[in-house]
Amino acid sequence: MPHRFRHLLGIEPLTREQITFLLDQAKPFQEFQRYPLKKLATLRGKTVALTFFENSTRTRISFSTAASRLGADQMNLQAESSSLKKGESLSDTVRTLEAMKPDAIVIRHSASGAAEFISTRVDVPVINAGDGTHEHPTQALLDALTIRERAGALDNCRITIIGDILHSRVARSNIHLLSKFGAHITLCGPAMWLPPELESLAPGIRRVSRLEEALEGADVIMALRIQQERLHEPSLSSDEYILRYQLTPARLRLARPNAIVLHPGPMIRGLEIDPAVADSLQSCILEQVTNGLAVRMAILFELISGSAEPQEQAKESPHAAH
Amino acid sequence: MRIIEKRQLMSADEIRRTLERLAHEIVEKSGGAKDLALIGVRRRGIPLAERLAKSIRASSKAEIPVGTLDITLYRDDLSTVAPQPVVQSSEIPFPVDDRDLLLVDDVLYTGRTVRAAMNGLFDLGRPRRIRLCVLIDRGHRELPVEASFIGRAVETTDAEIIEVRLDEIDHEERVMVMDRVE
Amino acid sequence: MLLIKNGRVLDPASKTDARLDVLIDKGRIAKLAAGISAADAIVLDAANCIVAPGFIDLHCHLREPGGEISETIESGAQSAARGGFTAICPMPNTQPVNDNASVTRSIMERAAAVSSVRVWPIGAASKESKGEQLADIAAMQQAGIVAVSDDGRPVATARLLRQVMDYCGPLGLPVIDHCEDSSLATGGVMREGPRSIRLGLKGMPAAAESICAGRDIEIAALTRSRLHIAHLSTRGSLEHVREAKRRGLAVTCEVTPHHFTLIDEDVQYDSRFKMNPPLASRDDRDALLEGLADGTVDAVATDHAPHHPASKDVEFDRAPFGITGFETAIALALGELVHTNRISLMRMVELFTAGPARVLGLDEKNGRNLAEGSAADVTIFSTDRAWTYRAADSPSRSRNTPFDGRNFRGGPVATIVAGKIAWRT
Numbered sequence: 046m047p048h049r050f051r052h053l054l055g056i057e058p059l060t061r062e063q064i065t066f067l068l069d070q071a072k073p074f075q076e077f078q079r080y081p082l083k084k085l086a087t088l089r090g091k092t093v094a095l096t097f098f099e100n101s102t103r104t105r106i107s108f109s110t111a112a113s114r115l116g117a118d119q120m121n122l123q124a125e126s127s128s129l130k131k132g133e134s135l136s137d138t139v140r141t142l143e144a145m146k147p148d149a150i151v152i153r154h155s156a157s158g159a160a161e162f163i164s165t166r167v168d169v170p171v172i173n174a175g176d177g178t179h180e181h182p183t184q185a186l187l188d189a190l191t192i193r194e195r196a197g198a199l200d201n202c203r204i205t206i207i208g209d210i211l212h213s214r215v216a217r218s219n220i221h222l223l224s225k226f227g228a229h230i231t232l233c234g235p236a237m238w239l240p241p242e243l244e245s246l247a248p249g250i251r252r253v254s255r256l257e258e259a260l261e262g263a264d265v266i267m268a269l270r271i272q273q274e275r276l277h278e279p280s281l282s283s284d285e286y287i288l289r290y291q292l293t294p295a296r297l298r299l300a301r302p303n304a305i306v307l308h309p310g311p312m313i314r315g316l317e318i319d320p321a322v323a324d325s326l327q328s329c330i331l332e333q334v335t336n337g338l339a340v341r342m343a344i345l346f347e348l349i350s351g352s353a354e355p356q357e358q359a360k361e362s363p364h365a366a367h
Numbered sequence: 368m369r370i371i372e373k374r375q376l377m378s379a380d381e382i383r384r385t386l387e388r389l390a391h392e393i394v395e396k397s398g399g400a401k402d403l404a405l406i407g408v409r410r411r412g413i414p415l416a417e418r419l420a421k422s423i424r425a426s427s428k429a430e431i432p433v434g435t436l437d438i439t440l441y442r443d444d445l446s447t448v449a450p451q452p453v454v455q456s457s458e459i460p461f462p463v464d465d466r467d468l469l470l471v472d473d474v475l476y477t478g479r480t481v482r483a484a485m486n487g488l489f490d491l492g493r494p495r496r497i498r499l500c501v502l503i504d505r506g507h508r509e510l511p512v513e514a515s516f517i518g519r520a521v522e523t524t525d526a527e528i529i530e531v532r533l534d535e536i537d538h539e540e541r542v543m544v545m546d547r548v549e
Numbered sequence: 550m551l552l553i554k555n556g557r558v559l560d561p562a563s564k565t566d567a568r569l570d571v572l573i574d575k576g577r578i579a580k581l582a583a584g585i586s587a588a589d590a591i592v593l594d595a596a597n598c599i600v601a602p603g604f605i606d607l608h609c610h611l612r613e614p615g616g617e618i619s620e621t622i623e624s625g626a627q628s629a630a631r632g633g634f635t636a637i638c639p640m641p642n643t644q645p646v647n648d649n650a651s652v653t654r655s656i657m658e659r660a661a662a663v664s665s666v667r668v669w670p671i672g673a674a675s676k677e678s679k680g681e682q683l684a685d686i687a688a689m690q691q692a693g694i695v696a697v698s699d700d701g702r703p704v705a706t707a708r709l710l711r712q713v714m715d716y717c718g719p720l721g722l723p724v725i726d727h728c729e730d731s732s733l734a735t736g737g738v739m740r741e742g743p744r745s746i747r748l749g750l751k752g753m754p755a756a757a758e759s760i761c762a763g764r765d766i767e768i769a770a771l772t773r774s775r776l777h778i779a780h781l782s783t784r785g786s787l788e789h790v791r792e793a794k795r796r797g798l799a800v801t802c803e804v805t806p807h808h809f810t811l812i813d814e815d816v817q818y819d820s821r822f823k824m825n826p827p828l829a830s831r832d833d834r835d836a837l838l839e840g841l842a843d844g845t846v847d848a849v850a851t852d853h854a855p856h857h858p859a860s861k862d863v864e865f866d867r868a869p870f871g872i873t874g875f876e877t878a879i880a881l882a883l884g885e886l887v888h889t890n891r892i893s894l895m896r897m898v899e900l901f902t903a904g905p906a907r908v909l910g911l912d913e914k915n916g917r918n919l920a921e922g923s924a925a926d927v928t929i930f931s932t933d934r935a936w937t938y939r940a941a942d943s944p945s946r947s948r949n950t951p952f953d954g955r956n957f958r959g960g961p962v963a964t965i966v967a968g969k970i971a972w973r974t
Contacts, residue, residue: 057747134863134864134867135863135864135867136859136862136863154864155866156864156865156866156867157748157749157750157818157865157866158748158749158750158818158864158865158866159864161818162818162864176749177749177750177866178749178750179748179749179750180749211746214749217747217749240746242741242742242743242745242746243746245743245746245747246743246746246747
């Protein structure tokens with residue numbers, strides 16, 4: 046049964062089957078990363094507009110590499126460069142994009158709802174690379190791919206997410222995705238970043254204030270990055286955070302023996318995560334990067350090839366032989 | 368628009384005997400099967416390649432490795448694929464460099480699939496030689512591609528469709544000519 | 550002469566509910582009786598309609614001077630007339646702010662020239678509404694203001710509110726406050742709750758409003774002056790008001806149609822759902838419905854806040870707060886309050902007429918009622934006419950409403966101001 050994807054705006058609207066399909070689609074692209082010549086011509090002649098309003102070297106490079114390896118061209122519209130004025134409204138960007146007519150738009154923006162905004166105004170497939178504190182779907186997909194490989198199935202896995210959950214789009218997307226697979230989700234962090242309303246995001250979410258308690262029995266631990274600016278609003282010092290929430294080797298031992306550690310990056314070694322943990326065998330941080338590339342290639346492929354105008358059912362239909 | 372069966376081209380028995388004949392031909396014309404490897408083109412090329420390898424093993428005791436190739440990413444025109452393409456893995460568990468490769472597919476038609484398959488193989492390395500084995504050659508080439516081993520050559524019109532059904536995938540064995548009817 | 554025939558007259562001031570004809574002459578109600586005939590009168594057939602005193606909107610924004618791209622006194626008035634309003638009270642947050650008599654006069658003069666409905670401006674409480682010094686309140690009163698407010702924001706400090714209320718008491722001017730604790734609300738774009746978490750939008754907790762309402766009511770007790778709470782939207786605030794009334798304080802409040810119709814769960818990434826105070830929780834809305842029924846709420850006011858389309862066609866975070874509201878107020882009140890049997894038709898009329906009049910202290914002066922000799926401001930509306938609201942048809946310069954395309958049962962039919970038909974279907 047074919048799955049159609051016009052846009053990838055978030056995980057929340059996707060079904061479990063659709064997510065599984067996307068993860069399966071990423072696998073050939075994982076293998077592809079091992080080929081000696083990592084260059085396809087699949088999306089040759091297609092253009093991907095990378096519209097990054099927020100600073101993000103890693104995600105932008107990941108999408109850029111994904112597009113390149115598929116043979117697509119790119120337009121780079123960045124907030125710092127002259128092509129997008131600082132403080133310019135999204136509606137102006139819409140006009141710019143309409144004029145350029147790319148085959149796909151990848152957008153990261155500080156306003157929640159930005160990806161949806163673009164998708165309703167420009168008739169081009171849109172991929173949300175992070176909108177405000179709302180969603181970061183490709184991150185959740187690559188995390189799920191990593192979990193599936195390293196920890197077995199996604200179903201019923203016990204995951205603990207640590208950090209500033211309130212302001213994290215990575216946390217939200219992961220919560221939406223994993224809850225669709227019946228995962229047991231525990232959220233942990235300082236109380237002001239862990240409001241009760243988080244429990245309404247999915248059934249069975251637990252909020253725990255003590256990290257030691259939150260780690261017991263966990264199969265997967267996700268440490269979120271702490272935006273240092275926030276530590277001063279409302280004044281939680283780094284030392285406080287480290288004391289109560291840093292993922293140290295000792296704390297990691299409270300989880301299951303083969304529990305895996307994920308981090309969306311960039312990581313501040315010595316703040317949310319002890320360097321020994323980051324470099325341990327349990328850490329999947331590097332695989333996350335490779336999987337990110339595979340997932341993004343799969344998404345670009347799905348959305349762009351899925352939107353290609355179907356020609357007359359000539360010779361190459363699914364029934365026909367070739 | 369419906370698709371109806373016009374006539375049967377090959378029965379299960381005929382398929383079996385054709386594949387056996389092809390297996391013999393391949394061994395004869397491969398100089399002892401040194402460095403030979405079969406690459407089944409997804410989908411139906413795969414069971415055909417596996418059956419050929421089995422046949423070759425049975426008759427000549429040679430162990431020919433079999434790989435599988437998904438060509439979705441190598442097609443030259445995205446729009447001619449199914450509405451929402453599904454990419455699957457290629458699995459070629461041996462190095463491609465300097466290898467004598469034999470692509471195996473069910474039907475040879477325009478030649479575009481074979482060209483995509485060759486693109487895929489060249490991404491993996493530099494084979495010494497690539498040849499093609501198909502169950503049915505139906506003509507109407509759009510690219511300069513030829514098969515070295517052909518099960519059966521048939522004349523078809525553009526409106527007709529050749530449908531190959533294999534046990535491993537379709538739970539029946541036959542080849543039919545189908546017609547498009549308004 | 551104008552003769553309104555066959556309508557059902559509902560007048561809360563005199564508790565009249567009867568089939569009566571209304572004869573209007575020289576801007577006044579000449580006769581109120583059954584079966585009037587008048588040879589030279591223009592006849593308005595109000596069969597199957599309610600004939601009520603002219604509706605008053607205590608809270609709106611006309612944007613002129615300074616914001617004419619979004620609305621002018623003329624376009625706003627046309628929209629108000631279409632909504633059944635005979636009198637509207639524009640807030641002072643214009644450019645320049647209406648904080649002195651010359652701005653007030655210019656508004657009054659402009660209204661006299663182009664407005665089909667009465668315009669009763671609300672003056673600023675502080676200079677430029679900055680919350681520092683008192684505005685020229687007495688001078689503005691002479692020029693025509695009916696109340697003071699720093700709407701758009703709360704009166705900045707308890708100390709300033711006290712000064713303003715002390716000053717306005719003897720002048721007989723109510724002080725209207727937009728209740729919001731800025732330190733809690735700052736940066737918020739919708740109501741804090743499960744929906745804001747799901748959408749990833751910064752929320753303003755309900756407490757931000759009720760804390761300020763509580764503060765204001767204590768100041769009202771301290772000064773014994775009249776306080777009116779604008780666009781009340783939470784249970785907490787309503788309970789403060791209920792308690793204040795129990796204590797015998799001169800505290801009144803208004804609720805907007807969008808707050809008794811929509812809730813935070815209705816919010817999407819669409820700036821037509823963004824206003825301040827934001828759409829509240831289901832429980833808050835239930836509280837408002839109780840308050841509308843039990844008399845704690847004195848008036849329905851629209852907080853008509855036009856913003857020209859380009860300014861609202863931006864991402865949610867960036868969009869200005871506010872939606873238009875003149876033309877859907879009656880229909881929403883009928884749909885959410887009357888057709889659901891939460892309140893009677895008479896009570897609904899009261900919320901648009903006697904209630905606002907009481908807030909402004911008008912009943913003592915002007916006789917806002919349908920009685921012989923009163924000013925002929927009449928609102929005629931149907932309770933069951935089916936119609937669809939289309940923002941594109943509005944005379945307002947703005948289109949920012951979440952109710953575009955909504956089907957209604959009942960709505961305004963004709964609006965008469967000073968004996969002249971300002972609008973009719």
